[in-house]
Amino acid sequence: MLCERCGKEVYKNEVCNYCKKKLCFNCVKSSRRVTKTNRIVICKDCWGKITKRKQFKSEGRVEVKQEEGPSYRRY
Numbered sequence: 001m002l003c004e005r006c007g008k009e010v011y012k013n014e015v016c017n018y019c020k021k022k023l024c025f026n027c028v029k030s031s032r033r034v035t036k037t038n039r040i041v042i043c044k045d046c047w048g049k050i051t052k053r054k055q056f057k058s059e060g061r062v063e064v065k066q067e068e069g070p071s072y073r074r075y
């Protein structure tokens with residue numbers, strides 16, 4: 001199969017989460033694991049677009065739930 005961005009032949013491709021193009025390793029700008037099973041990939045084209053880049057960064061940020069513990073001390 002061929003990379004949809006540069007046309008290079010690839011064995012294993014990655015798919016950009018924003019433009020849905022199949023990419024070779026060189027065309028992937030960054031990838032990030034969001035959850036244990038979910039991974040998002042951004043290509044170099046989309047990285048150049050500020051809105052998509054921001055989206056990528058915010059999606060990658062995992063929200064940490066603060067556990068409600070016995071943090072209030074009573075006297």
Ligand SMILES: [Zn+2]
Binds near residue numbers: 003004006007008024
């Ligand atoms: Zn490529």
Ligand SMILES: [Zn+2]
Binds near residue numbers: 047
């Ligand atoms: Zn893309």
